[in-house]
Amino acid sequence: MKPSRRQLLQSASAGFGHVAFAGLAAADAAKNPLAPKAGHFQAKASRVIFLCMRGGPSHMETFDPKPRLNADHGKPGKTPHCKLLGSRWPFKKSGQSGIEVVELLPETARLADKLCVLRGMHTDNENHPQALEQLHTGSFQFVRPSLGSWVLYGLGNENQNLPGFVSINPLTALGGRRYYQSAFLPAACSATLMGDAQRPSANASIGNLASPRLTGRAQREQLDLMQSMNRDFAAKTADPRVEGLIQSYELAFRMQDELPHVLDVRQESKETLALYGIANPSSGTFAQQCLLARRLVEAGVRFVEISHLEWDLHGSLNSGMVRNCAQIDRPVAALLIDLERRGLLDETLVIWGGEFGRTPEDPTQDGRGHNNKGYCMWLAGGGVRGGHVHGATDDHGYEAVEGKVHTHDLHATILHLLGLDHERLTYRHGGRDYRLTDVHGTVVKEIIA
């Protein structure tokens, strides 16, 4: 006997549907892709802040001193018509570890003992879009999930009132959205984007976070009406997803309350605001992002990325380095200090670096080209060895020669620190299991504390 569709739609009996539904809702909760879950083994870190230096910062002007390059300044480089270009700024041995840091970064240098500098980084592509895509997803040929999406997929989110993967002022044009998307992973693993790199704002926020017309009380009343209809509907259809929908409205309602507080840096003490240099006109926007990153991870967000855009110094190297270093130095140092004094640094992995480094030579003598064969990044907190240098480039800084770490190795290591085995964190799609590291990647054990 065929049940009449219309009849049944109209005379829904809540009874049996509700009973069956209760069991299904429990099963669905287990399917919530953002529910917190254990990794493959004991984690050293539980959260990530990625300070993405877009454009490719020069390694020989930040954390990889090249005395031989300075000595050979002006001699012919490897490329025709290019002369070797020494760094104009001296490096200082810093901290007990004596890590050499350029004098343009005095505040960061003070924290040298927290840093684990990777001087042997290398990656596959020397163009910005591809290298950035590989830095974020492991692949520059295909659309793949972002590192943050993989982490969220592997571990879920600690705070169910907040998004799990946030990117502040991301570059969204020119394919930039692909750097933050979940691709074939559950859509809930995509980044929540705050603001836009093309209009970088200290007040970057999330869309539709406040009602433009209703008070909280009036909105609650409206939501109560909708949720009452939703509960009727759930009972009527035994569709377990409706319960997820009901919960998502409650989460959104709570987010409206919680997220603006998390994003409201005015709640910070004067001392903290000064520590980051929020009031400084040149570094203010980046400082604000660093402070937001701390506030977000503190509130339980799993993965936060912030960006500094201007490292592609083909020309104006001298003025550009002075400007960029001044913009990031104090905020980055403040972030590390602030995380530590709040007891968060041990479990927060901070990553600094760009898609590649620079060449030691240039025809203009005030700029450097792209260099994907050798460059540096640093990690701090989250179970890495502080005050440690791993790897090296050759005497001029052309190529990584020791302790080489490929982007895939970096990804494998980041996952490892978070308690995830990069070979076991897989997702079945289009007939095969996919990994962040594809068939590559070796965990760099030497840098783990």
Added chain:
Amino acid sequence: MDVPYDQFLREQVAGDLLPASDPRQADRQRIATGFLAMGPKAFEESKPDVFRMDVIDEQIEVIGRSILGLSIGCARCHDHKFDPIPTRDYYAIAGILGGTETLYGHGTRGIKATAFHNTALQPVGPDAPRLAKAGQDYLDTLQALTLKQNTARSDRYRVVRWLSDAKVQLGKPGADAAKLQPEIERLNALIGEWDIKVKAAETELSNWQDHAPEMPGWAMASRDKPAPVNCRIHVRGEVTNLGEEVPRGVLRVLPNPAGRISPSSSGRLELAGWLAGAKNPLTARVYVNRVWQHLFGQGLVTTPDDFGVNGSRPSHPQLLDYLALRFIGHGWSTKKLVRELVTSRTYQLSSQPVPASLAADSENTLAWRMSPRRVDAESLRDAILVVSGRLNPARPSSEILAAVHPYRHGEFTTFKPQFGQELYDSPHRGVYLPVIRGLPPEMFQLFDFPSAERPTSRRDESTVPAQALFFMNSPWVISESRRATAGLLSNPTRDDATRVNQLFERAFSRKPTPDEVKQALAYLSGPADTAFTGPGHVSKAEADARPERWTSLVQAILGSAEFRTLR
């Protein structure tokens, strides 16, 4: 129009090579081959061979997944790990596509590294033979002049930056003014020279644009290269590591009644015939499964892109075979297939749960009821416009993109991020909205619109708070709710109960229950945000508040689970 699916496939893959009885048909078939040309391109790629093989790979991947339900692309670097597809077969197909010229046009305007790109497009339209040559020459010069102008601008800008650096240096304590001052003067003079060059380049370009010839229509398309060639195996997929040459051909594991490809043919026509042949055991099955999925929410095979070893087994294998054979027997008619499915008993089942069935098969794999499912992004947008009364169901009279963003021939600009949002203003259905890669409208992004960079066989059905925030707070949802309210309140002789009925019928295609009417009326009479002065007394505040209260009700209906679910 119900183009038979086998004919559709032949046209998509080799329409340019099919006979045509008139120029219109020829154009239509040529335009169909845009299928091969429209994939994403890595224009930043600097190595021509890599670019070429990536284009071919994208074509093979899309053909494999969408038509055959096979991941042939896996065999680019090694024999397929699971399915019987050796690397050799991959490069046999790569040879066919390698003999094809893909006409994808200029890409983003003014990108420098395009020296090796073929920027031609396919001229179409009644006057194409007459206009094509002059039109293509015009476009080529336009591209060259654009590049020249952009290069001049960026060279000038470099000097401007040098100058500003020098000025900064000069402003610093202890600056060497004796050295810097002449440098600043020199740079100023240099900028003057560049100003002239930039101006000249701009004028040249603008003059050229003023003399645009009459243009044919232009389409992305495919056509054969002058001579067919075989492809060599790329060991581990590397362009620098070439192995043996493979004759052009198709997958050897599947039947191929047509046999070998003649030495004088690119093989694309044969490829199309093989894909669309009745003897191909996959094509019809893959297609009917997709149609089934579209109508029922999940396919008989739940991995529509993978009918290989790793794909899921069909839930009803005989049914799948029956439908595939009927489909071929009915001349590959999609219309007949759909009619057969929607008039079936299974399709007409209620979505109402039956406890025993629910306990036995909670996922509804055996199709004992209609599975309730989420309304997709485009339909959700359309449904909101239906409730607000703004939807125009007609096909737009011209391309929506052209209306919002007028562009001239050959001018493909990088779209501005805010651009996508303007498309909301179109009252036309979501299927008519253009899809701009990497830049879907906000609402589509939020509601699982798939990435336009790769084939997607099943959309996600995510439930995230950002969607809830959209319904609660988005200015667009609020304005559509206000519009619906205005419509509901426009007839002063109706009472509120009638209006609630009207709203439910429009939003849910059903009448409200008495309890629902009561609940809605209670909500409407509730205290507004503004002061409420009591029964029997309609104050100005109350009069103003009434439409707002209605707006809140409409908004709650639009955000409700019932509105967002198809059942």
